[in-house]
Each structure stands twice: as C-alpha cells, then as structure tokens.
Amino acid sequence: MAEHGAHITTASVAVADDQPSIFEVVAQDSLMTAVRPALQHVVKVLAESNPAHYGFFWRWFDEIFTLLDFLLQQHYLSRTSASFSEHFYGLKRIVVGGSKQLQRPATAGLPKEHLWKSAVFLVLLPYLKVKLEKLASSLREEDEYSIHPPSSHWKRFYKAFLAAYPFVNMAWEGWFLTQQLRYILGKAEHHSPLLKLAGVRLGRLTAQDLQAIEHRLAEASEMQEPRSIGEKIKSALKKAVGGVALSLSTGLSVGVFFLQFLDWWYSSENQETIKSLTALPTPPPPIHLDYNSDSPLLPKMKTVCPLCRKTRVNDTVLATSGYVFCYRCVFNYVRSHQACPITGYPTEVQHLIKLYSPEN
Template sequence: MSDMLGGADAGKPSLFEIVAQHKMGGLLEPALRHVTSVYAHRYPRYLVRVLNWHEEAYAALMLLVERHYLRNYGASFTEHFYGTKRVRTRTIGGDNSLTRADMWRSLAFLVGLPLAKSRLDQLYDRLSGGEAARLLGDAFAARDRPAEEAAEAGPAAGLRQRLASVRAVATRLFIRYYAHANFAYHAATLLYYVAYMFDRTDYNSPWLHILGLQVRRLSAADYRAMDARGPTTSSLAAPPNGTALRATRNLVARLLAGGLDALKALLPLSIFFYRFLEWWYRSDFHRKIQQAPVPPPPMPPRPHPDGLAVPEDQSLCPICEKPRTNPAMAPSGYVFCYPCIHRHVAGAGTCPVTLARTRPADIRKLYTDA
C-alpha cells in the first residue's frame, strides 16, 4: 500500500522503512542497558554507577554517535543504517544539505526529547502512584505531603509555605495534564504515519516537520560522494607539519571516528544479542541444558568377610534371623531389630555386618519399615 500510494517519488522511503528505523532506535536503549547490567554484576565498582544513571549515560553516548552520523552522513544513526538521509525542505541556494543549526536542532530532537520524555514518564509514575493508581483510580494516588512545617512562625516559614503550595499546585496540574500531553504525543506520531502513508505529507514525524527536514533515500550520487570522501575524514585533514600534540590529537580523533563507524555493525549486533538473551531466558531450552545432574547413589555398604551374613530374605534381621521388629539402622545402612542392634553395638562397638566402628548413639530408628 505504501508503495502504491507513494507515487512516482523514488527517493521517498516507504512507511515500512520508517517504522523499522523507529523500532530499531527504540531497541538500542534496552539492549545496551541489558549488556551493561550483565557486566555490572561482574564489575560492580565501575559499572553500577553507569547503570544507575543509565538514561543519562545512554543520552551522552547517543549524542556522540548521532553527532558523528549527522555530520558525516547527514542522517541519524538508524536513518543511515537504513540507507536514508535528512535533507532540508527549503533549499538554500539550491543546496538542501544540513546546516550546522539543522544538525544541533536534530540532535535536540534525537537525544534530548527521548531523555526528557523518559524522565517525565518516571516523574508521572512516581507522582501519580504508579500502576495501582492507573488501574484503580485516584483513591490510590499518592497524597500531598501534609503541611506540617506550616506551624513554624517567621518570614522564612511563610516563604517555605508559599513554595510548598506552589509545588502542590504544579504537581496537581502536571498529573492532570501529563496524560493528555502523552496521548497527544502518540496521536501525533500515529497521525503523521497515516498521512505519510497516504502521501499527504513528506514528513514522517511531527518533529521533522518542526525542523523542516525530510528523510530521503540515499541516491547513487550520495554513495559515490561518500566513497570519494572516504570513511569520515572530513574533519581530519590535518597538515603534515603539525606538532606531536596535534598528531596525537589527530590519531585519537581518527580512532574515535573509526570506532563510531564500526557502531554500524556493533549496535545492531547488540540488538541481536539482546533478543537472543530474551529468547534464551524465556524458553525452556536453557533450563533443559542447565538442569543439575542427578547425584549418583551412595556406594553400597560392603559386608565384612568376618561379619554376619545378610539373609536372603531382606525382611529378616541379620542378628536374630527373624522378621524385624521395631526396625533400626546402623550407619553402615543395614537394618536390624532395634533391641538386637542396640545390644550388639553396646557390647562390640561395631556394626555386625561390616564391622565398621559404631556407637549406640549412631543407631537410627526407621519409621517406615524398610
């Protein structure tokens, strides 16, 4: 449908490509969080702090990554991964490539907006009492803190009281309107998807509309230009007569740029790793493999050649050779009548069958007749 309605514009990516891009962007964060948490268990000293500030750490990382890709390829990381780039809707002198300002505005929407939204979501969860409030209504919502400090006198207390009441009002407004804002956010995204699919707009998201940028497929000319430029050398064309410091800085920059280009392969791999772990822990497969082996049975006790012979009929007592009454076991594992074995052990201090050293206290009463 997307292709039928897309019309003659070959440079316009289909909705499926756009949705795939957005989905991939959403998967990167949990994948990295999972990998970090796995390693935080192993190296808690360094990584627990990263895990606690995961969203900020992720935003900082993505700022680096997205800046690199926007500067060198004119696209966000996922857009470049799917062979698309951002272009200006309004060209400046026939050139529609991104300006510096476009790049920074793009970064604000690519990195800042998701971070802010995630933080606000958490705040809303905390203030509104979380799942319980959402499912069961206002009765379970978190109450405003009682204004105990109001009892104090003096101008400082008055100011504090006024601040507290302002805060309470702000909290109430936030709780009331955030859900609506959230709804509007998702509705706008969906609306743009539908409009994009029916070719009513060239922007696949409201943010791109605000920025005045479109996402277009890379053309053959784009690929040729990229090849000619080589891998991310735009900022590295340093003169050969630089100082040692500049040479070092150049090397570090080149290594960093190389690493960021390698992310093209690494980040999708981490998604597959994450998906694999998810499947692994959800399926029964790993439980079958990890099942603890059944411990081998203990060695059977060996009758001593000089000891009593064990009767063929296992229900007989080896000492009196009659059916056992009141069965009791020596530590060797053989079972006798309690009076017989007690009398023997008290006298000889050994098990009558194996001649192993045995004390009367070692005899165990059996409550289920063996």
Template sequence: MEFMSNISGVDESKPSLFELLSETQLRELLEPSLRYLLAVATHRHPRYLIRILNRYDEVYALLMLLVERHYLSRWGGSFTENFYGLKRERVIAAQVPRAQRVVPGLVAESTKLKKADVWKSLFVIVGVPYLKRRLDDAYENFAGGAAANMLGAGYRRDDLPEDATPKQKFIYYLKAFIRTVYPYINAAFYWSNLIFNLAYLFDKSQYHSPLDFLIGVRMRRLTEADHRAFELAAAPKPSSNAPFTMRSLLTPSIISRIIIPKMLDSLKVLLPTSIFFLKFLEWWHASDFARQLSAKTAASIELPPPIPVRPPAPEEELEEEGVMKALVKVVEEDTGLCPVCEREITNPTAVQTGYVFCYPCVFRWVQDGIGRDGDEEGAENRKGRCPVTGVRLLGGAEGLRRLMI
C-alpha cells in the same frame, strides 16, 4: 506492502514508512539493550559500575549526543538512519523532483544540514527521548503506579503542609501537574505521530513525524551523489612530509580529527555484527541441535557420589589422583550444622558432592579459599574444592546451588 511503500510512484528518494518505522524501532532498542548489558556487568563489578548504572539515563544521553553529532555532521543522518541508508535534509520550498534528477549534486548541497539543523536534529533524536524517559519515570513515581490504578484518583502519597516552603510548594505542584496533565500530553504526542504517519503513507505530507515538521527536516534515501560526496570527504588530503611518530599520533588534534571519528565510524560495522550474533544465539537456543548437544554434554559429566563420613580426626589433607592437596573439613556426624562454620545453616547452599553449607561460608571457601573465621592459610589449596571431600567443583563458585526450603 510494496504498493504502499511506493504509493506516490514519483519520488524515488522518498523512503517508505516501513523503513522509517524500522529505523525508529531499532533506535528505541539500543537504550534498553545497553542498559541490560550494563546491569549484567554491574552485577559482577558493582564497585566500579554502580554509579554509572544509577545515572544511566544521563550517561546514555551524553554518549548518544557524541555519536549522533558525529553521524549528523559527517553522514547527514543519525547512527540508525545511516544504517538503513537514510539521511536528513532541509526542506526547500522551490525544490522539485526534476531538479533532483538534473542537478542532484547542487540539490544535495543546498539541502545539506547546517549547523543549526544538526543541533535541532540532536534535540529531536537525543533530547526528546531523554525527557520522555524522565517524565515517564516521574509519572510512575508520582502517580503511584499500580497502587493508584487499584485505589483510584483518591490515592495520594504526599500532602502539602500548611507551613510549606516555596521549594516544597513547587515540588508539590510539579507532581500534581505530572499526575494530571502529562497523560494527556503523552496521548497527544502519540496521536500526532499516528496522524503524521498516515499522512506520510498516503503522500499527503513530506514529514513522518511532528517533531521533524517543527524543525523543518525530512527523511530521504542516500543517493549516488551523497555517496560520491562521502568518498570525496573521506579521501586522504595532502599533508606535510614530516614523519609520523607515536607522540604526533597522540596529539589532541589528531585524536579529535582522526582517531575518534574512526572509532565512531566503526560502530557501522559493530551494529550489524551484533545483530547477526544475536540472531545466531536465538537460532542456537531454539534449535534441536543445541538441545541435543547440551543433553550429550550433560550426560557425559559423571559426578562422583558423596564420600561417606569418615571417623573423627583433625583437619587433614586429602590427596586425589593427579590433583593438588587441599585442606578439607572432616565431618564428625550428621549434626545439621554447616561443616565450615559449625553453626546452624543459614541460606542453605548445596555443592556438587551433595553436602550443604551456609552460602557465605561455602562461597568464600570455593571462591577465595577462605576457611572458618577468615582463615586464609592454605587458601590456594582450598580454592575451587568441596570443603568436606576436597573434590574439584565444576565451574567453581558458579556451580553453587541455593536451596529453597
């Protein structure tokens, strides 16, 4: 692999294909990772995040447009490319490797991305992946997915009515185009990527991607001249002697020129930290030490057995050692009804004391302390306790277990 990564042996600034593939893989992992984190957060706070999750593709594209534009303008490469020590540069026909060694600063300045090159790169890095995700989703919906694979080409989910409006005709033919033509376009895109990768690997092309070839931009390693230019650009500039105040720091010019760029640059530290934390979690869950520690922790938790059914009595308060008083429900006999609502149990859910309730009833009781028919009197005393025994439940509502019957 070392031989293949340096097959040309001449241009030291040319990154290997394996570096570029690693960078591409990391970039493709960002979108599903953030989607998963947003989905988990939406599950806990749906009221605030469900709209963002429903428009995730657009929100992610706008977010990456902001991030990638900053990195392309300041560092000469995208977020993940800068993480791998890579940059993008314009291709100059007269450029030779010897000029790079003799006057690297002049060559770096002449090949630096212009404003038009930044926007072209943004289209390749952000726009094309967004369009591809949307087209993939549209093909899955319009082509029928698994149903079309089983039923064959005759499967159709919609037909064009005789009195169709122009809008209906446009949508119908668009669906037909995506069903029939898009698979070939997608295949051509992947085959062209493979051809460019092989040509780049054997030093037959200076572009590893057909999209980079179309916009005239190639990938290079960051050089010492690049790092000196970055340090010079980041050096503090002389300013007026006017004292800084909180009001001056919150002006739009300071926020756009200093605060937002600093926040975006901090992503360079956040990404490797997140990768390290993820790898640590993978090691932790795969190690014997974690399993042994989990087993010892589980063995040290001794749950009390269910308290025997007590004689009939009205609702009363049960006082435990060292805990607050909690209103409990006294079960007269084993009737098979929910002890909270006193109706037939639906969606049965067990608690750690061994009793079974309706899931909505026990969840409201444990989570918010709400009793039968929305009774909120004494809610603070009921919260987090078993409705029958009054025993404090480990984990609160997280400790509820639904039963599959």
C-alpha cells in the same frame, strides 16, 4: 486487496522520487529504540555483579547514554547528513527551504542550524521523555504508599500531574500516528512531525552520495603527513576521534543484528520461560528467630511492634519475611534501609501488606 495495500504504501513515491517507503523509515526509527534497552540491560548486569565499580554507570546511565548518543549523531549528521540509524538504512536528510529544496551532497553535512535542530530532536527530546516517564512512575508509586496528609499541596500537584500525564502521552503518540498515516497516503513528505520542525525530510542516498562517501574515506586514508608539530598533534587528535567514532559506529552496525534476538528474548511472551529458567528457590523461614528465643530483636508479646516496642497500630506484614509491624514504623524503616528489620532480607516498599482483623 493486497495490490491495493501495496499501492497505498508506495503512494508517497509520487511526492518525491527519492522518498523512502514507510517500512524503511519505521525500521530506522526502531533501531535506536532497540539499542537503548540492550545497553541498559548490559549496564544493569555489570552494576549488579560489581556495584562498587559499575554502580556509577547504572545510576547515571541516562546521562551517559545521552552524551554518547549526541557525539554519535553529531558525527553522522555533520559527515553524512543523516543520523546513525538513517545512514545505516541508506537514507539522508534533505533540507527543505521555502519553495525549493536545498540539494546538498551527503558528505557536505547539514547546515549548522538544521544540524543542531536535528540533534536536539534526536537526542535531547528522547532524554526528556525518558525522565518524564520515570518521574510519572515514581510519583505513581509514591501515591500508592505515601503517608502525606490529604491536604498537602505537593500531593494535590502530583495527583493532577498523574491524572493529566496519560492524556498528554496519548495525544503525543496520536500526533505521530496521524503523521505516519498521512505519509502512507502520500499526503505528507514527513513521516515524523519532528522532521518537519527540524526543516528537513528523508531521502535515499544516491549513487553520487555513495561515491562521494567512498572518495572522502579514501582521501582521509591517503592524507599526507603533516610537517609541523602542531599539525601532527592536530592530525593525531583527528585520527583518534575518527577512530573512536568509526569503532563505535562499526560496533553498533554489527550489534544491530543481535538486537532482534534480544527483542525476542525479552518479549512478553518469552518472560514466563525466562522466569522458569532463572527462578531461585524460596529461602527457608528464619527459624532461628522465634518468640521463644532470647533474641533482643523480638518482643516477648506477639502484639508488640519490634520497632517501637508498643502495641501495634495498623498491622502490616513484610512479604519478604512474614513479620508484623506498625505500618508507619516499618514504612519509614524500609524506605530508609531497604531491608527487613528482623531478618535483614532485601525489602522494598511494595512488599508491605496491611492486615485487617475481622473486627475492622
């Protein structure tokens, strides 16, 4: 059985001698997928420690990461004919044109058309997918706590979107899974449908490609000093951009070995341990605020809402403080201020808990 499985996983080699195995292509796919949450966690920690200085990076993390990712991928696609993760695993993109495959050295980069197609599928498509997932999550949360009229056109629209999104996402993931299964069985030369849409396939770097890359680096380091001032400025800019790209790629190459540890640290089976280590003690109740005190925040009668100063309707308690309000009053207040009206404790909309009396 093991021999048969090994034969299946290597069956795709018959399609092309330099075609990588399913393990190589899946590993390079997961590399950039692991980089994003690691960087996002770092930015989140910085933003929480100093919101004034680093809050901007957290609010615009998706756009900043997409821009940096585009610069990184464009650099590697134009110089090594591969994305960063593909080059890290010794792979390159080979243009497939009509009845013949266009063999080009890796240092020549991809043709302009295929380079931009690859950049779009590597950078723009994941960005749009992340934004769509966040939109679905926010609409799902709003659907649980919103107070829109039942006949609202907007509510009907996002209900239809929320109903259709899981099936669209399942079809998308199923498309990729089917393509990977065909790749394993040797029925396809692309493990991802996006590679086919870009008009390229993955292949291993040859010895000639490695020698060409080393030769290019040696030539760059031995470049003669430019004579004119314009050439000096142009050369300095090229060196600066190349240095930034090299520093970024080297940092990512070193950091990738740390990503496996982060993946384990934030795995679901390790979350309970993390929570037990980082859990904060429960704060004491605000005993300085009671109905016998002279605080202007609390009404004298326990059946009166502290916000509208009328008899409560649709009693709702805040899980963060324990005080009871009208649902509409406290919903609007928490959504605007993210805090309890009485204690000032940080509060979100999901902390609202409706109360039902036995009469109801």
